[in-house]
Amino acid sequence: MPPAEDQFGPPEETPVAEWPGxxxxxxxxxxxxxxxxxxxxxxxxxxxxxxxxxxHRLIEDPNEVADVVQDVFLKVFRGVTAFRGHxxxxxxxxxxxxxxxxxxRRWFSRHRKAEVVLGGEEESADRLEMxxxxxxxxxxxxxxxxxxxxxxxxxxxxxxxxxxxxxxxDLEELSYEEIADVLDVSIGTVKSRILRGREALRRAxxxxxxxxxxxxxxxxxxxx
Amino acid sequence: xxDCQQVKLTLSAFQDGRVLDEDRRRIQEHLGRxxxxxxxxxxxxxxxxxxxxxxxxxxxxxxxxxxxxxxSREAARRRYYAGLRGALRAVADRASLWLNxxxxxxxxxxxGGLASAVFLFTVVLANFQPIVTEHRNDVPLxxxxxxxxxxxxxxxxDDSEVTLDIFVDEEGRVLDFVVxxxxxxxxxxxxxxxxxxxxxxxxxxPATAFGQPVSGWVRVKFRxxxxxxxxx
Numbered sequence: 001m002p003p004a005e006d007q008f009g010p011p012e013e014t015p016v017a018e019w020p021g022x023x024x025x026x027x028x029x030x031x032x033x034x035x036x037x038x039x040x041x042x043x044x045x046x047x048x049x050x051x052x053x054x055x056h057r058l059i060e061d062p063n064e065v066a067d068v069v070q071d072v073f074l075k076v077f078r079g080v081t082a083f084r085g086h087x088x089x090x091x092x093x094x095x096x097x098x099x100x101x102x103x104x105r106r107w108f109s110r111h112r113k114a115e116v117v118l119g120g121e122e123e124s125a126d127r128l129e130m131x132x133x134x135x136x137x138x139x140x141x142x143x144x145x146x147x148x149x150x151x152x153x154x155x156x157x158x159x160x161x162x163x164x165x166x167x168x169x170d171l172e173e174l175s176y177e178e179i180a181d182v183l184d185v186s187i188g189t190v191k192s193r194i195l196r197g198r199e200a201l202r203r204a205x206x207x208x209x210x211x212x213x214x215x216x217x218x219x220x221x222x223x224x
Numbered sequence: 225x226x227d228c229q230q231v232k233l234t235l236s237a238f239q240d241g242r243v244l245d246e247d248r249r250r251i252q253e254h255l256g257r258x259x260x261x262x263x264x265x266x267x268x269x270x271x272x273x274x275x276x277x278x279x280x281x282x283x284x285x286x287x288x289x290x291x292x293x294x295x296s297r298e299a300a301r302r303r304y305y306a307g308l309r310g311a312l313r314a315v316a317d318r319a320s321l322w323l324n325x326x327x328x329x330x331x332x333x334x335x336g337g338l339a340s341a342v343f344l345f346t347v348v349l350a351n352f353q354p355i356v357t358e359h360r361n362d363v364p365l366x367x368x369x370x371x372x373x374x375x376x377x378x379x380x381x382d383d384s385e386v387t388l389d390i391f392v393d394e395e396g397r398v399l400d401f402v403v404x405x406x407x408x409x410x411x412x413x414x415x416x417x418x419x420x421x422x423x424x425x426x427x428x429x430p431a432t433a434f435g436q437p438v439s440g441w442v443r444v445k446f447r448x449x450x451x452x453x454x455x456x
Contacts, residue, residue: 035302040295048291052283066287073291077298151274169240170275176242195236201271202264 019046025089032080040077047090048073050172051097057167058101060156061108068104072097091181094174098164098182105160147209154204162197169194226254231261235268369432371396371442377425387445388419392428394437404443 019042022028031039048069055068075096083092155163164183168174174182179190226234226247231254237243238251255262350367371392387407391400401423431440 033302033306035299035304035306037296037299040299041292044291044295048288049280049283052287053280056281066284066290069287070290070294073294074298077295077302147274148278151271151278155275166275170272171278176240191237191242194240195233198236198239198268198271201275202267205271205274206267 026085029080029083029085029089032077043076044073047076047093051093054094054097054167054172055101057155057171058098058160058164059105059108064104064108068097068100071104072100075100087181088178091174091178094168094172094178094182095184098168102160102164147205150205150208151201154201154208157204158197158200162193162200165190165193166197166201170198226250228254228258228261231255231258232264235261235265239265239268239272367434371431371440372429373444374427374429376446377422385445385447386419387443388423389441389443390423390428391439391441392430393439394430396428396430396437398423398426398428399439 019025019028021038022031022042028039028042032043051072052065052069055072056062056065059065059068072093076093079096083089087095155167158166165179168179168182169176176187176190176194179194180187183190183193185193231251234243234247234251238248243251255265371390374396387404388401389404390398393399401419428442430437431442432438
Protein backbone atom coordinates (compact mmCIF):
# COMPACT_ATOMS: atom_id res chain seq x y z
CA MET A 1 0.00 0.00 0.00
CA PRO A 2 1.49 3.35 -0.95
CA PRO A 3 1.26 5.88 1.80
CA ALA A 4 -1.27 8.63 1.57
CA GLU A 5 0.11 11.64 -0.20
CA ASP A 6 -0.61 14.06 2.61
CA GLN A 7 1.41 11.91 4.99
CA PHE A 8 4.63 13.59 3.95
CA GLY A 9 4.41 17.33 3.92
CA PRO A 10 7.16 19.81 3.21
CA PRO A 11 9.98 20.02 5.76
CA GLU A 12 8.52 21.57 8.84
CA GLU A 13 9.89 24.94 9.85
CA THR A 14 11.41 25.09 13.27
CA PRO A 15 9.39 27.55 15.29
CA VAL A 16 11.24 30.70 16.28
CA ALA A 17 12.43 30.48 19.84
CA GLU A 18 10.51 32.69 22.17
CA TRP A 19 12.12 34.20 25.16
CA PRO A 20 9.64 35.19 27.79
CA GLY A 21 10.67 38.47 29.35
CA UNK A 22 13.36 39.13 26.74
CA UNK A 23 11.61 39.18 23.38
CA UNK A 24 14.44 38.55 20.96
CA UNK A 25 17.48 36.34 21.11
CA UNK A 26 19.74 39.40 20.90
CA UNK A 27 18.18 40.86 24.00
CA UNK A 28 18.65 37.55 25.81
CA UNK A 29 22.30 37.48 24.76
CA UNK A 30 22.77 40.98 26.11
CA UNK A 31 21.24 39.80 29.36
CA UNK A 32 23.57 36.81 29.50
CA UNK A 33 26.60 38.97 28.83
CA UNK A 34 25.56 41.41 31.51
CA UNK A 35 25.10 38.56 34.01
CA UNK A 36 21.32 38.96 34.50
CA UNK A 37 19.97 36.07 36.53
CA UNK A 38 16.69 36.09 34.60
CA UNK A 39 18.53 35.53 31.30
CA UNK A 40 20.39 32.53 32.68
CA UNK A 41 17.17 31.07 34.04
CA UNK A 42 15.36 31.63 30.72
CA UNK A 43 18.13 29.89 28.82
CA UNK A 44 18.08 26.93 31.19
CA UNK A 45 14.31 26.58 31.08
CA UNK A 46 14.34 26.59 27.31
CA UNK A 47 17.23 24.19 26.77
CA UNK A 48 17.90 22.01 29.80
CA UNK A 49 15.38 19.31 28.87
CA UNK A 50 16.21 19.11 25.14
CA UNK A 51 19.93 19.05 25.88
CA UNK A 52 19.42 16.38 28.54
CA UNK A 53 17.36 14.23 26.16
CA UNK A 54 19.86 14.72 23.36
CA UNK A 55 22.88 13.82 25.46
CA HIS A 56 21.00 10.84 26.87
CA ARG A 57 20.50 9.47 23.40
CA LEU A 58 24.10 10.05 22.35
CA ILE A 59 26.12 8.45 25.14
CA GLU A 60 25.82 4.96 26.49
CA ASP A 61 26.50 5.44 30.17
CA PRO A 62 23.57 7.17 31.92
CA ASN A 63 25.86 8.04 34.82
CA GLU A 64 27.81 10.33 32.54
CA VAL A 65 24.77 12.23 31.25
CA ALA A 66 24.46 14.63 34.17
CA ASP A 67 28.16 15.49 34.01
CA VAL A 68 28.04 16.08 30.27
CA VAL A 69 24.93 18.26 30.54
CA GLN A 70 26.62 20.39 33.18
CA ASP A 71 29.73 20.69 31.01
CA VAL A 72 27.55 21.73 28.08
CA PHE A 73 25.89 24.53 30.02
CA LEU A 74 29.18 25.63 31.53
CA LYS A 75 30.56 25.99 28.01
CA VAL A 76 27.42 27.81 26.89
CA PHE A 77 27.52 30.27 29.80
CA ARG A 78 31.24 30.88 29.38
CA GLY A 79 30.95 31.12 25.62
CA VAL A 80 28.21 33.72 25.32
CA THR A 81 30.70 36.53 24.93
CA ALA A 82 32.34 34.72 22.01
CA PHE A 83 29.02 33.76 20.41
CA ARG A 84 28.67 36.02 17.36
CA GLY A 85 25.27 34.85 16.18
CA HIS A 86 26.44 33.32 12.89
CA UNK A 87 24.07 30.46 13.66
CA UNK A 88 21.00 30.38 15.86
CA UNK A 89 21.49 29.92 19.56
CA UNK A 90 19.69 26.60 19.34
CA UNK A 91 22.08 25.07 16.82
CA UNK A 92 25.03 26.54 18.69
CA UNK A 93 23.97 24.89 21.94
CA UNK A 94 23.14 21.62 20.21
CA UNK A 95 26.54 21.66 18.56
CA UNK A 96 28.24 22.04 21.92
CA UNK A 97 26.08 19.20 23.29
CA UNK A 98 26.87 16.86 20.39
CA UNK A 99 30.60 17.61 20.62
CA UNK A 100 30.68 17.17 24.38
CA UNK A 101 28.82 13.86 24.14
CA UNK A 102 31.18 12.74 21.40
CA UNK A 103 34.26 13.65 23.42
CA UNK A 104 32.91 11.94 26.52
CA ARG A 105 32.03 8.83 24.55
CA ARG A 106 35.54 8.64 23.14
CA TRP A 107 37.09 9.20 26.55
CA PHE A 108 34.75 6.65 28.07
CA SER A 109 35.41 4.00 25.45
CA ARG A 110 39.16 4.42 25.92
CA HIS A 111 38.94 4.11 29.68
CA ARG A 112 36.34 1.37 29.67
CA LYS A 113 38.75 -0.82 27.74
CA ALA A 114 41.18 -0.53 30.63
CA GLU A 115 38.35 -1.16 33.07
CA VAL A 116 37.31 -4.35 31.31
CA VAL A 117 40.79 -5.75 31.71
CA LEU A 118 40.71 -5.04 35.42
CA GLY A 119 37.12 -5.74 36.34
CA GLY A 120 36.07 -8.37 33.84
CA GLU A 121 33.67 -8.00 30.95
CA GLU A 122 30.66 -9.59 32.57
CA GLU A 123 30.52 -7.17 35.42
CA SER A 124 30.78 -4.23 33.07
CA ALA A 125 28.06 -5.57 30.80
CA ASP A 126 25.79 -6.25 33.79
CA ARG A 127 26.22 -2.75 35.03
CA LEU A 128 25.44 -1.23 31.66
CA GLU A 129 22.35 -3.37 31.41
CA MET A 130 21.27 -2.30 34.88
CA UNK A 131 21.72 1.40 34.07
CA UNK A 132 20.02 1.20 30.71
CA UNK A 133 16.87 -0.10 32.42
CA UNK A 134 16.78 2.62 35.01
CA UNK A 135 14.48 5.01 33.14
CA UNK A 136 11.85 2.40 32.47
CA UNK A 137 8.51 2.45 34.27
CA UNK A 138 5.91 -0.31 34.49
CA UNK A 139 3.96 1.60 31.87
CA UNK A 140 6.71 0.86 29.37
CA UNK A 141 6.04 -2.85 29.72
CA UNK A 142 2.80 -2.63 27.80
CA UNK A 143 2.11 -4.00 24.37
CA UNK A 144 4.49 -1.65 22.61
CA UNK A 145 7.05 -1.93 25.38
CA UNK A 146 8.86 -4.55 23.40
CA UNK A 147 9.13 -2.23 20.44
CA UNK A 148 10.35 0.61 22.60
CA UNK A 149 13.03 -1.53 24.17
CA UNK A 150 14.06 -2.80 20.77
CA UNK A 151 14.37 0.67 19.26
CA UNK A 152 16.31 1.96 22.27
CA UNK A 153 18.72 -0.92 22.04
CA UNK A 154 19.04 -0.53 18.30
CA UNK A 155 19.73 3.17 18.78
CA UNK A 156 22.44 2.47 21.32
CA UNK A 157 24.14 0.07 18.96
CA UNK A 158 24.01 2.49 16.04
CA UNK A 159 27.21 4.09 14.71
CA UNK A 160 27.58 7.40 16.61
CA UNK A 161 27.76 9.51 13.45
CA UNK A 162 24.47 8.12 12.15
CA UNK A 163 22.93 8.19 15.60
CA UNK A 164 23.56 11.93 16.02
CA UNK A 165 21.91 12.66 12.68
CA UNK A 166 18.87 10.43 13.32
CA UNK A 167 18.40 11.69 16.88
CA UNK A 168 18.58 15.33 15.79
CA UNK A 169 16.12 14.68 12.98
CA ASP A 170 13.59 12.29 14.49
CA LEU A 171 13.76 13.04 18.20
CA GLU A 172 14.74 16.70 18.28
CA GLU A 173 12.97 17.40 14.97
CA LEU A 174 15.63 19.73 13.59
CA SER A 175 15.60 20.62 9.89
CA TYR A 176 18.31 19.24 7.60
CA GLU A 177 19.90 22.70 7.49
CA GLU A 178 20.02 22.92 11.25
CA ILE A 179 21.50 19.44 11.52
CA ALA A 180 24.16 20.35 8.97
CA ASP A 181 24.96 23.39 11.10
CA VAL A 182 25.07 21.41 14.35
CA LEU A 183 27.23 18.59 12.98
CA ASP A 184 29.29 20.96 10.80
CA VAL A 185 28.81 18.85 7.67
CA SER A 186 27.11 19.39 4.32
CA ILE A 187 23.39 18.84 3.70
CA GLY A 188 24.31 15.91 1.44
CA THR A 189 26.19 14.26 4.31
CA VAL A 190 23.23 14.86 6.61
CA LYS A 191 20.91 13.17 4.11
CA SER A 192 23.25 10.23 3.73
CA ARG A 193 23.72 9.79 7.49
CA ILE A 194 19.99 9.91 8.16
CA LEU A 195 19.35 7.43 5.38
CA ARG A 196 21.97 4.99 6.61
CA GLY A 197 21.00 5.45 10.24
CA ARG A 198 17.33 4.79 9.61
CA GLU A 199 18.15 1.83 7.42
CA ALA A 200 20.40 0.35 10.11
CA LEU A 201 17.68 0.91 12.71
CA ARG A 202 15.10 -0.72 10.47
CA ARG A 203 17.28 -3.78 9.98
CA ALA A 204 18.17 -4.02 13.65
CA UNK A 205 14.55 -3.63 14.65
CA UNK A 206 13.38 -6.32 12.29
CA UNK A 207 16.05 -8.65 13.61
CA UNK A 208 15.11 -7.96 17.20
CA UNK A 209 11.39 -8.26 16.72
CA UNK A 210 11.66 -11.33 14.53
CA UNK A 211 14.87 -13.02 15.60
CA UNK A 212 13.96 -16.33 14.01
CA UNK A 213 13.93 -14.77 10.58
CA UNK A 214 16.89 -12.56 11.24
CA UNK A 215 18.76 -11.52 8.16
CA UNK A 216 16.62 -13.78 5.97
CA UNK A 217 13.67 -11.49 6.57
CA UNK A 218 11.81 -10.54 3.41
CA UNK A 219 8.95 -8.09 2.89
CA UNK A 220 6.54 -10.76 1.77
CA UNK A 221 6.84 -12.90 4.88
CA UNK A 222 6.82 -9.90 7.25
CA UNK A 223 3.62 -8.48 5.89
CA UNK A 224 1.47 -11.40 6.90
CA UNK B 225 10.90 4.98 -14.20
CA UNK B 226 12.69 4.23 -10.92
CA ASP B 227 13.97 0.84 -9.88
CA CYS B 228 13.97 -0.57 -6.36
CA GLN B 229 17.61 0.37 -5.73
CA GLN B 230 17.00 4.04 -6.57
CA VAL B 231 13.85 4.13 -4.47
CA LYS B 232 15.68 2.52 -1.57
CA LEU B 233 18.20 5.37 -1.61
CA THR B 234 15.55 8.09 -1.66
CA LEU B 235 12.99 6.70 0.79
CA SER B 236 14.51 8.48 3.77
CA ALA B 237 14.49 11.87 2.01
CA PHE B 238 10.99 11.05 0.73
CA GLN B 239 9.83 10.54 4.32
CA ASP B 240 11.09 14.00 5.21
CA GLY B 241 9.67 15.62 2.10
CA ARG B 242 13.19 16.41 0.83
CA VAL B 243 12.67 15.23 -2.77
CA LEU B 244 11.67 17.17 -5.87
CA ASP B 245 8.00 17.01 -6.86
CA GLU B 246 8.83 14.98 -9.93
CA ASP B 247 10.85 12.40 -7.95
CA ARG B 248 8.14 12.26 -5.36
CA ARG B 249 5.59 11.38 -8.00
CA ARG B 250 7.87 8.73 -9.45
CA ILE B 251 8.53 7.22 -6.05
CA GLN B 252 4.83 7.07 -5.27
CA GLU B 253 4.25 5.48 -8.63
CA HIS B 254 6.88 2.84 -7.86
CA LEU B 255 5.50 2.21 -4.39
CA GLY B 256 2.07 1.62 -5.90
CA ARG B 257 3.27 -1.35 -7.84
CA UNK B 258 6.15 -2.68 -5.67
CA UNK B 259 4.95 -4.26 -2.40
CA UNK B 260 8.55 -4.80 -1.26
CA UNK B 261 9.43 -1.10 -1.36
CA UNK B 262 6.04 -0.15 0.10
CA UNK B 263 6.70 -2.51 2.99
CA UNK B 264 10.19 -1.06 3.45
CA UNK B 265 8.69 2.43 3.65
CA UNK B 266 6.11 1.22 6.15
CA UNK B 267 8.91 -0.19 8.29
CA UNK B 268 10.94 3.02 8.04
CA UNK B 269 7.86 4.92 9.07
CA UNK B 270 7.42 2.56 11.99
CA UNK B 271 11.04 3.24 12.99
CA UNK B 272 10.42 6.95 12.87
CA UNK B 273 7.21 6.74 14.82
CA UNK B 274 8.88 4.54 17.43
CA UNK B 275 11.68 7.09 17.78
CA UNK B 276 9.24 9.94 18.11
CA UNK B 277 7.22 8.18 20.76
CA UNK B 278 10.20 7.21 22.87
CA UNK B 279 9.41 8.45 26.35
CA UNK B 280 11.34 11.47 27.57
CA UNK B 281 13.73 10.60 30.31
CA UNK B 282 12.89 12.58 33.40
CA UNK B 283 15.70 14.87 34.46
CA UNK B 284 17.10 13.85 37.82
CA UNK B 285 16.27 16.50 40.44
CA UNK B 286 19.90 16.77 41.48
CA UNK B 287 20.81 17.77 37.92
CA UNK B 288 18.10 20.44 37.81
CA UNK B 289 19.44 21.81 41.07
CA UNK B 290 23.05 21.61 39.88
CA UNK B 291 22.20 23.49 36.68
CA UNK B 292 20.39 26.25 38.61
CA UNK B 293 23.33 26.58 40.89
CA UNK B 294 25.71 26.67 37.93
CA UNK B 295 23.62 29.37 36.21
CA SER B 296 23.51 31.48 39.33
CA ARG B 297 27.24 31.13 39.88
CA GLU B 298 28.05 31.94 36.27
CA ALA B 299 25.74 34.97 36.26
CA ALA B 300 27.45 36.29 39.39
CA ARG B 301 30.84 35.64 37.86
CA ARG B 302 29.82 37.48 34.69
CA ARG B 303 28.58 40.46 36.73
CA TYR B 304 31.80 40.52 38.71
CA TYR B 305 33.95 40.53 35.62
CA ALA B 306 31.70 43.06 33.86
CA GLY B 307 32.12 45.30 36.92
CA LEU B 308 35.84 44.62 37.12
CA ARG B 309 36.28 45.35 33.44
CA GLY B 310 34.42 48.63 33.82
CA ALA B 311 36.55 49.63 36.80
CA LEU B 312 39.77 48.70 35.00
CA ARG B 313 38.71 50.68 31.96
CA ALA B 314 38.03 53.76 34.12
CA VAL B 315 41.44 53.44 35.78
CA ALA B 316 43.12 53.03 32.38
CA ASP B 317 41.32 56.11 31.04
CA ARG B 318 42.39 58.19 34.02
CA ALA B 319 45.99 56.99 33.74
CA SER B 320 46.05 57.79 30.05
CA LEU B 321 44.72 61.33 30.67
CA TRP B 322 47.25 61.90 33.46
CA LEU B 323 50.12 60.76 31.26
CA ASN B 324 48.90 62.94 28.43
CA UNK B 325 48.71 66.00 30.65
CA UNK B 326 52.16 65.24 32.00
CA UNK B 327 53.82 64.78 28.63
CA UNK B 328 52.17 67.52 26.60
CA UNK B 329 54.03 70.55 28.15
CA UNK B 330 57.42 68.88 27.81
CA UNK B 331 56.81 67.43 24.37
CA UNK B 332 57.98 70.49 22.38
CA UNK B 333 61.08 71.26 24.47
CA UNK B 334 62.00 67.57 24.44
CA UNK B 335 61.69 67.34 20.68
CA GLY B 336 63.64 70.61 20.21
CA GLY B 337 66.34 69.43 22.58
CA LEU B 338 66.68 66.15 20.75
CA ALA B 339 66.88 67.89 17.36
CA SER B 340 69.56 70.35 18.54
CA ALA B 341 71.53 67.54 20.16
CA VAL B 342 71.57 65.63 16.89
CA PHE B 343 72.57 68.76 14.98
CA LEU B 344 75.36 69.67 17.37
CA PHE B 345 76.70 66.16 17.42
CA THR B 346 76.99 66.01 13.63
CA VAL B 347 78.75 69.39 13.57
CA VAL B 348 81.13 68.54 16.35
CA LEU B 349 81.91 65.15 14.85
CA ALA B 350 83.91 66.80 12.03
CA ASN B 351 86.36 68.16 14.62
CA PHE B 352 87.30 64.75 15.95
CA GLN B 353 89.78 64.30 13.09
CA PRO B 354 92.99 64.19 15.21
CA ILE B 355 91.56 61.45 17.31
CA VAL B 356 90.53 59.17 14.49
CA THR B 357 93.57 59.74 12.21
CA GLU B 358 96.06 58.38 14.75
CA HIS B 359 96.35 55.00 13.04
CA ARG B 360 98.93 54.65 10.34
CA ASN B 361 97.79 53.56 6.83
CA ASP B 362 94.23 53.86 7.93
CA VAL B 363 91.66 55.39 5.64
CA PRO B 364 89.37 57.54 7.78
CA LEU B 365 85.85 57.08 6.62
CA UNK B 366 83.87 59.54 8.62
CA UNK B 367 85.92 62.71 8.52
CA UNK B 368 87.77 65.08 6.23
CA UNK B 369 91.58 64.72 5.95
CA UNK B 370 94.20 67.01 4.38
CA UNK B 371 96.62 65.92 1.63
CA UNK B 372 99.86 64.41 2.90
CA UNK B 373 103.28 64.10 1.29
CA UNK B 374 103.97 60.67 -0.16
CA UNK B 375 107.51 61.19 -1.62
CA UNK B 376 109.69 64.24 -2.07
CA UNK B 377 112.67 65.16 -4.23
CA UNK B 378 113.49 68.66 -3.10
CA UNK B 379 116.87 70.26 -3.63
CA UNK B 380 117.44 73.07 -1.18
CA UNK B 381 120.66 74.19 0.46
CA ASP B 382 120.97 73.13 4.08
CA ASP B 383 120.18 76.45 5.69
CA SER B 384 117.32 77.50 3.42
CA GLU B 385 113.66 77.05 4.10
CA VAL B 386 110.50 77.60 2.06
CA THR B 387 106.81 77.41 2.92
CA LEU B 388 104.24 76.85 0.20
CA ASP B 389 100.48 76.43 -0.08
CA ILE B 390 100.00 73.60 -2.56
CA PHE B 391 96.80 72.62 -4.33
CA VAL B 392 96.66 68.81 -4.74
CA ASP B 393 94.05 67.14 -6.93
CA GLU B 394 92.15 63.92 -6.05
CA GLU B 395 94.88 61.78 -7.61
CA GLY B 396 97.63 63.33 -5.56
CA ARG B 397 99.13 65.54 -8.31
CA VAL B 398 100.19 69.12 -7.66
CA LEU B 399 98.07 71.53 -9.71
CA ASP B 400 99.11 74.87 -8.27
CA PHE B 401 101.12 76.46 -5.51
CA VAL B 402 101.42 79.87 -3.94
CA VAL B 403 103.71 81.33 -1.31
CA UNK B 404 101.64 82.43 1.66
CA UNK B 405 101.70 86.15 2.18
CA UNK B 406 103.36 86.15 5.59
CA UNK B 407 106.13 83.90 4.28
CA UNK B 408 107.62 86.27 1.70
CA UNK B 409 107.30 85.87 -2.04
CA UNK B 410 109.07 84.26 -4.97
CA UNK B 411 111.61 86.80 -6.13
CA UNK B 412 112.32 85.68 -9.66
CA UNK B 413 110.60 83.77 -12.44
CA UNK B 414 113.59 81.47 -12.44
CA UNK B 415 113.03 80.67 -8.79
CA UNK B 416 109.35 79.96 -9.45
CA UNK B 417 110.19 77.57 -12.32
CA UNK B 418 112.65 75.79 -10.10
CA UNK B 419 110.06 75.37 -7.36
CA UNK B 420 107.52 74.14 -9.94
CA UNK B 421 109.99 71.60 -11.31
CA UNK B 422 110.73 70.36 -7.84
CA UNK B 423 107.04 70.11 -6.91
CA UNK B 424 106.44 68.16 -10.11
CA UNK B 425 108.61 65.41 -8.68
CA UNK B 426 106.76 65.48 -5.34
CA UNK B 427 103.75 63.22 -4.94
CA UNK B 428 101.01 63.49 -2.36
CA UNK B 429 98.31 61.40 -0.80
CA PRO B 430 95.17 63.26 -1.81
CA ALA B 431 92.84 64.82 0.70
CA THR B 432 89.81 62.64 1.64
CA ALA B 433 86.26 63.41 2.61
CA PHE B 434 84.46 60.45 4.16
CA GLY B 435 86.90 58.01 2.61
CA GLN B 436 86.72 59.45 -0.92
CA PRO B 437 89.77 61.25 -2.41
CA VAL B 438 89.13 64.95 -3.13
CA SER B 439 91.26 67.90 -4.15
CA GLY B 440 92.44 70.34 -1.49
CA TRP B 441 95.05 72.80 -0.28
CA VAL B 442 97.89 71.97 2.02
CA ARG B 443 100.61 74.11 3.53
CA VAL B 444 104.05 72.53 3.39
CA LYS B 445 107.32 73.83 4.78
CA PHE B 446 110.47 72.48 3.12
CA ARG B 447 113.65 72.79 5.14
CA UNK B 448 117.16 71.73 4.10
CA UNK B 449 117.47 68.42 2.22
CA UNK B 450 114.45 66.18 2.31
CA UNK B 451 113.23 67.50 5.59
CA UNK B 452 109.62 68.50 5.34
CA UNK B 453 107.04 69.83 7.67
CA UNK B 454 103.42 69.64 6.70
CA UNK B 455 100.61 71.66 8.10
CA UNK B 456 97.08 70.91 7.02
